[in-house]
Amino acid sequence: SSTRVYIMMHYSVSAKAYGKIIFHCAKYPHRAVNGVLIGTISKKDNSVQVQDCVPLFHAKLDLTPMLEVALTQVEIYAISKGLSIVGYYHAKPQLDDSSLTDTIKSIGSKISQNSDVSCVLMVDNRKILTSHNELAVKMFINQEQTNQWKEQRNISLMGGDPVMSLLIKAVENGIFQKLIDFDNHLDCVDADWTNPSINKFIEELKEQ
Amino acid sequence: MASFEEVGEGLVPKFTDWMSARDALRDIREEGSRESHKVAVLGKQLVEKYASKLGDEVWVVHEQVIPSALDIGDHHTAEACYKALHHKFPGSTRVKRLEGLLLEAKEEYDDALALYTDILEKEPTNLLIAKRRVTIQKARGETVAAITELIKILEIYMTDIESWNELADLYISEHSYEKAAFCLEELILANPHNYLNHQRYAEVLYKSLFAILKEQLIVLMPQGNTSLQL
Numbered sequence: 001s002s003t004r005v006y007i008m009m010h011y012s013v014s015a016k017a018y019g020k021i022i023f024h025c026a027k028y029p030h031r032a033v034n035g036v037l038i039g040t041i042s043k044k045d046n047s048v049q050v051q052d053c054v055p056l057f058h059a060k061l062d063l064t065p066m067l068e069v070a071l072t073q074v075e076i077y078a079i080s081k082g083l084s085i086v087g088y089y090h091a092k093p094q095l096d097d098s099s100l101t102d103t104i105k106s107i108g109s110k111i112s113q114n115s116d117v118s119c120v121l122m123v124d125n126r127k128i129l130t131s132h133n134e135l136a137v138k139m140f141i142n143q144e145q146t147n148q149w150k151e152q153r154n155i156s157l158m159g160g161d162p163v164m165s166l167l168i169k170a171v172e173n174g175i176f177q178k179l180i181d182f183d184n185h186l187d188c189v190d191a192d193w194t195n196p197s198i199n200k201f202i203e204e205l206k207e208q
Numbered sequence: 209m210a211s212f213e214e215v216g217e218g219l220v221p222k223f224t225d226w227m228s229a230r231d232a233l234r235d236i237r238e239e240g241s242r243e244s245h246k247v248a249v250l251g252k253q254l255v256e257k258y259a260s261k262l263g264d265e266v267w268v269v270h271e272q273v274i275p276s277a278l279d280i281g282d283h284h285t286a287e288a289c290y291k292a293l294h295h296k297f298p299g300s301t302r303v304k305r306l307e308g309l310l311l312e313a314k315e316e317y318d319d320a321l322a323l324y325t326d327i328l329e330k331e332p333t334n335l336l337i338a339k340r341r342v343t344i345q346k347a348r349g350e351t352v353a354a355i356t357e358l359i360k361i362l363e364i365y366m367t368d369i370e371s372w373n374e375l376a377d378l379y380i381s382e383h384s385y386e387k388a389a390f391c392l393e394e395l396i397l398a399n400p401h402n403y404l405n406h407q408r409y410a411e412v413l414y415k416s417l418f419a420i421l422k423e424q425l426i427v428l429m430p431q432g433n434t435s436l437q438l
Contacts, residue, residue: 030242050290064415065410095347097349173213
């Protein structure tokens with residue numbers, strides 16, 4: 001087939017998605033954490049809306065059995081909400097390390113095979129809670145022809161700075177401790193990794 | 209809608225009275241759990257305002273507060289506690305280790321390493337200090353060096369559970385599943401009732417079996433199958 005010109009898509013991240021990434025990092029500051037991004041793709045506008053995220057693990061990130069279980073369940077959940085899996089986020093425990101490992105790249109590639117788009121958001125640990133107008137994530141996109149992951153800056157937070165300040169305030173009030181990830185669910189199946197109460201809380205924040 | 213404070217009720221540790229604070233810190237010391245925010249908030253009030261009520265326990269509390277305060281970024285309280293301990297126990301190695309923690313928190317890793325090397329020259333069998341070296345290597349992302357150091361520690365302290373746990377995690381991050389499995393076997397032998405070790409062991413075996421299966425399938429199906437990428 002002929003080569004395609006690579007067109008940069010714009011990614012916008014909802015308060016719900018970004019907030020839960022930050023909460024996940026705040027809840028387990030000494031561990032690596034990861035999760036899946038779900039949302040919608042608008043080919044017409046050449047954009048991706050990361051509407052939500054599901055926090056997955058804070059332990060055993062490199063092992064696959066539970067990851068496979070989680071991805072299957074998240075996919076079913078996403079479809080039920082009219083969304084699809086559009087990416088993956090990962091925070092490393094080392095303060096200054098936001099580089100991609102082989103495991104991260106293979107998870108990202110796996111997601112991009114089942115979806116039209118996929119991005120990897122690596123958390124920039126130095127920027128969490130310290131920056132009020134910059135997202136504390138670096139976005140990497142898999143360029144299909146070269147199969148290389150390159151950093152792209154074409155990402156923004158829906159709602160902008162005001163949302164950021166509110167999320168920081170939520171962390172300061174300890175609300176991140178209520179976040180449930182897939183690991184918590186595996187320890188106690190009653191724990192709901194769709195986080196309905198946190199989702200509701202963040203939605204109400206935006207209306208203020 | 210509810211205010212931040214209402215939603216966050218009970219989630220941010222609050223000091224109420226010195227006795228419940230003291231008891232909470234005792235429980236955490238016994239369990240060995242990592243509740244840094246709670247220890248830092250409660251402990252700070254205890255050492256600053258109720259030191260006289262604690263008796264001899266006051267020094268153990270000072271020691272407990274330091275890593276917790278560092279964990280939540282309260283360097284000021286950590287330094288104050290260290291100064292008090294250093295004043296009371298000037299020659300102590302136990303207190304020197306806390307000085308090392310302060311240096312590590314400031315990311316002055318070379319100074320911390322020099323301090324630890326110094327201690328190890330005088331006390332070559334100091335396990336806690338030897339482990340701090342591994343922690344620094346981990347913080348710097350020097351996984352291979354950390355593994356080498358841990359193996360040296362385990363050659364001497366073969367029953368140290370914490371080291372076997374740490375080594376298993378490091379091997380997994382380096383995709384050395386057979387070596388990780390060995391570590392997990394040691395952990396299972398040490399604590400056969402701990403289901404978490406069995407679980408990790410199973411997942412590591414799954415991953416290493418999967419790798420073998422993948423190789424065999426690639427031989428049989430040379431065009432490759434993208435679903436095998438994980």
